[in-house]
Amino acid sequence: MNIGEVAIQTGLPAKTIRYYEDIALITPRRADNGYRSFDASDLHKLTFLARARALGFAIEDCRLLLELYEDESRASADVKRVAQDHLGKIEAKIADLKAMHETLAHLVAACAGDDRPDCPILNGLSELPERTANKAMNHLPLDAPHSNA
Amino acid sequence: MNIGEVAIQTGLPAKTIRYYEDIALITPRRADNGYRSFDASDLHKLTFLARARALGFAIEDCRLLLELYEDESRASADVKRVAQDHLGKIEAKIADLKAMHETLAHLVAACAGDDRPDCPILNGLSELPERTANKAMNHLPLDAPHSNA
DNA sequence: CTTGACCTTCCCATTACTGGAACCTTTATG
DNA sequence: CATAAAGGTTCCAGTAATGGGAAGGTCAAG
Numbered sequence: 482m483n484i485g486e487v488a489i490q491t492g493l494p495a496k497t498i499r500y501y502e503d504i505a506l507i508t509p510r511r512a513d514n515g516y517r518s519f520d521a522s523d524l525h526k527l528t529f530l531a532r533a534r535a536l537g538f539a540i541e542d543c544r545l546l547l548e549l550y551e552d553e554s555r556a557s558a559d560v561k562r563v564a565q566d567h568l569g570k571i572e573a574k575i576a577d578l579k580a581m582h583e584t585l586a587h588l589v590a591a592c593a594g595d596d597r598p599d600c601p602i603l604n605g606l607s608e609l610p611e612r613t614a615n616k617a618m619n620h621l622p623l624d625a626p627h628s629n630a
Numbered sequence: 631m632n633i634g635e636v637a638i639q640t641g642l643p644a645k646t647i648r649y650y651e652d653i654a655l656i657t658p659r660r661a662d663n664g665y666r667s668f669d670a671s672d673l674h675k676l677t678f679l680a681r682a683r684a685l686g687f688a689i690e691d692c693r694l695l696l697e698l699y700e701d702e703s704r705a706s707a708d709v710k711r712v713a714q715d716h717l718g719k720i721e722a723k724i725a726d727l728k729a730m731h732e733t734l735a736h737l738v739a740a741c742a743g744d745d746r747p748d749c750p751i752l753n754g755l756s757e758l759p760e761r762t763a764n765k766a767m768n769h770l771p772l773d774a775p776h777s778n779a
Numbered sequence: 780c781t782t783g784a785c786c787t788t789c790c791c792a793t794t795a796c797t798g799g800a801a802c803c804t805t806t807a808t809g
Numbered sequence: 810c811a812t813a814a815a816g817g818t819t820c821c822a823g824t825a826a827t828g829g830g831a832a833g834g835t836c837a838a839g
Contacts, residue, residue, distance in 0.1 A: 484766055484785090484787075485783080485784090485785065485786080494788090494827080494828080496826065496827065496828065496829090497826080497828090499788095500826070500827065503706045504826095507753050512785095514786080514834085514835060514836085515786075515787060515835085516785090516786055516787080516835085517786085517787090526797095528756070529756050530639065530754045531750060532754075532756075533755055534826090535730075535754075536730050536733060536734050537727070537730045537734075537764050538706065539825080539826095540825075540826070542633065544799075546752070546755065548744060549672070549749075549752065550752050550755070550756065552747075553747060554747060555746065555747045555749070556745040556747065556751055557741050557742050557743055557744065557745075557746055557747065557748060557749035557751075558742075558743045558744055558745060560741065560749045560751050560752055561738060561742075561743035561749075561751065561771045562743075564734060564738045564741070564751050565738055567734065568731065568734055568735060568738060570735070571727050571731045572731065574723075574727055575724060575727045575728065578686070578720050578723055579724065580725070581684075581749065582660045582687045582717065582720045582721065582724065583684075584685060584821080585713060585716065585720070586716055589710060589713045589714055591711065592706050592710045592713070593703065593706050593707075593708045594706055594710035594711075595706060595707055595711075596705040596706075596707060597703075597706055598702060598703060598704045598705070598706065599706060600698075600704070600706035600710075602706075602709050602710065602713050603698065603699050603709055604701070605700065606678050606681045606682050606685075606695065607674065607677070607678050607681075609647050613702065625718060625751075632816080632817075633816090633817075634815095634816065634817080643796085643797080644817090645796070645797065645798085646795080646797090646817095647798060648818090649795075649797095653795095662819080663803085663804060663805085663818095664803080664804085664817075664818060665816090665817055665818080666818090683795090688794080688795090689794075689796095691794065759794060761787085762835085
């Protein structure tokens with residue numbers, strides 16, 4: 482099976498599939514013409530990866546999950562721990578986003594949105610906040626870049 | 631005022647402040663020794679930027695907001711539109727994350743998490759989902775990279 | 780034979796920084 | 810006064826996970 486067909490089957494862009502081979506998540510064999518030739522196992526792995534990515538797992542988590550998936554003697558506890566960790570991160574992000582949303586929604590609601598320059602949003606961004614929730618005002622820029630290592 | 635003190639005042643890392651100068655968000659003057667010398671206006675702008683970033687605005691949105699902030703003849707409608715756009719993106723991300731969370735939480739709950747290999751999480755990632763919510767299973771990898779352009 | 784649809788590799792761009800090297804300036808101390 | 814520590818400077822590279830596009834090989838059809 483060529484990469485185009487695999488892309489269709491898995492929903493992953495061909496570019497992404499090549500990248501996954503690059504970082505050794507999959508190792509499809511090569512046909513004589515140099516084309517990648519994907520078998521059922523490759524397809525399963527890619528499907529697995531696509532699902533794990535869709536659930537927001539980082540690539541390295543996916544790698545780990547894939548290893549566990551292939552390891553018949555795994556302990557489900559290991560899988561569960563990875564998943565629970567990730568669940569925790571998702572919850573943290575949701576909390577951050579909700580805090581941002583609340584603060585911003587207040588500002589937006591207070592803004593007339595007309596042709597006059599007076600703007601509570603800009604005021605809120607320049608003045609020190611008064612009664613708006615801003616626990617998320619520490620810099621956690623939407624996706625907590627390196628804070629979780 | 632030197633960069634270190636500004637870093638303390640604004641809560642922004644010195645590296646970030648230099649970066650903001652690099653991309654022309656601020657243009658502090660230079661002292662004779664080559665050090666950046668920040669005045670009150672620079673400090674205000676950086677504080678503004680820090681707050682806008684904390685609310686999740688992208689750098690280019692921050693640039694725009696900063697321009698509006700400095701423009702005495704702005705229309706608050708312009709500001710409001712930017713903020714509302716962003717609010718929409720935040721809502722979309724929250725929705726994605728919630729969908730992920732729901733799916734993953736179900737799987738985690740079903741996993742024994744012991745030393746046996748049997749694992750509903752891995753099963754859920756490999757088999758085609760049955761009754762789990764997966765509207766977010768299209769690939770929106772947590773932060774919707776290029777989908778909003 | 781050529782067109783077009785595939786496939787290949789390779790390199791650059793993205794976002795918003797962070798880390799580190801190599802080097803200069805200022806300040807504090809023995 | 811010498812020196813070391815604590816600041817500052819620039820520049821280069823790396824991050825996560827792709828996406829875009831160039832330059833070129835391969836294959837099936839007309």
